[in-house]
Amino acid sequence: MLLHEHLKALDVLTFHTQLLDWYTHSGRHTLPWQHPPLPYTTWISEIMCQQTQVATVIPYFNRFIQAFPTLEDLAASSEATVLSYWSGLGYYARARNLHRTAKILLTQFNGHFPEDLETLQTLPGIGRSTAGAIYTLAFNRPAPILDGNVKRVLARLIDLKSWPGLPENLKTLWALSERLVPTQRVNEYTQAMMDLGALICTRKQPLCSVCPIQSHCQAYAQAHTQICPVPRPKRIQPIRYNTWVLIISPTHILLKQNPSKGLWGGLWCPPSIEAAMDCFAQHHVHLFKKTPPTVSNLRIFKHTFTHFKLYITPIVIDLSQHPDFTPNGLQWQPRHHLDHFAHPSPLAQLIQRINRSI
Ligand code: SF4
Structure with missing residues (x-):
């Protein structure tokens, strides 16, 4: 069925009534960014919730708002501090864009x-769907959204036969999303669609028997809920390899801050073999004569990014005393206080493993 045929067949008014009735008694009304739904907190939550589940986001959101209660606080802070409150959430470009946008809002708006x-939508990190969510949830103005959850619900609603991420399908889904936006209670409608995708129309095993819009759903009618939406075609992911040299003292770990652009931009990571060799060349007398280090290997581990897999070989160089030098370009960070510096989540796991075993 073509989109216009679906739309002709769809009783939009009943669709809204059934969805909003369900939302009133079964939707999420106690999320920390909902009371009150300010543009600032709505924006932070929307950015955090991209590619991340709400349950994971909540503690990060609470900590972040405690540290940066206002836009002014966020703009005045350093990028390193903002990143440290993002550590563990992944997709760090989101945090850097938040910081840049806060500065732009303050200086230009x-x-x-x-x-x-x-x-x-001209602000860094705010795409069409995020803009729509801020617009509806914080300003209660009508706008379509198409985040991951809503995309899945709409794809099933029209029983889309190919991967929703294809350009022609995105065009269709945006048109459908736009067509469905009501003229009233737009904030509740948007939240209801998000909640339906998160709570009922889940990726695996959707709860169709209790779905408020079941009577409108083509995938349900065709018994296609297990095959719709069609998954993204498989790609062969490239593999990269890296070695991390973890030089640790009883209290600290020697780290290097990545440039702000690129992989784990702005985060603190262990030096590569080359940087570590350089450090040994500078300080071998201290490292090897005064405090003979213990060298050990940890298991190679894999970290999966969106576009590639990274295999990291960790080598631990354990100094028995905290040395009185800091090699050029590196910095000692407290290994028992990981929240003091921004770092990628695999490093946190490694340090915790080392802290437990020593
Ligand atoms: S009927 Fe099932 S597949 Fe269709 S929208 Fe509801 S939960 Fe999703």
């Missing part, structure tokens, strides 16, 4: 969010 959709 008087500290306010622009109230038109087009301008909102």
Whole structure:
């Protein structure tokens, strides 16, 4: 069935009534960013919830808002501090964009969010769906959204036969999302669609028997809920290899801050073999004569990114005393206080393993 045929067959008014009735008694009404739904907190939550589940986001959100209660606080902070509150959430470009956007809002928009959709989308990290969510949830103005959850619900609603990420399918789904936006209770409608995707129309085993929009759903009618949406075609992921040299003292670990652009941009990571060799060349007398180190290998581990897999070989160089030098370009960070510096989650796991075993 083509989109216009679906839309002709769809009773939009009943769809809204059934969805909003369900949302009133079964939707999520106590999320920490909902009370009150300010543009600032809505924006932070929307960015955090990209590619991340709400349950994971909540503690990060609470810590972040405690540290940066206002846009001014966020803009005035350093990127390193913002990243340290993001450590563990992944996709660090989101945090850097938050920081950049806070500065832009303060300097170019008087500290306010622009109230038109087009301008909102010009801000770093705010795409069409995020702009739509801020617009509807914080300003209660009508706009379509198409985040991962909503995309799945709409794909099933029309029983889409190919991967929703294809350009022609995205066009269809945006048109459908736009068509479904009501004229009233738009904030509740948007939250209801997000909640339906997260709680009922889940990726595996959707709870169709209690779904409020079941009577409109083509995938349900065709018994296609297990094959719709069609998954992304498989790609062969490239593999990269890296070695991390973890030089540790009883209290600290020697780390190097990555450049702000690129992999784990702005985060603190162990030096590569080359940088570590350089450090040994500078300080071998201290390292090897005064405090003979213990060298050991930890198991190679894999970290999966969106576009490639990274295999890391960790080598631990354990100094028995904290040395009185800091090699050029590196810095000692407290290994028992990981929240003091921004780091990638695999490093946290490694340090915790080392802390437990020593
Ligand atoms: S009926 Fe099932 S597949 Fe269709 S929208 Fe509801 S939960 Fe999703």
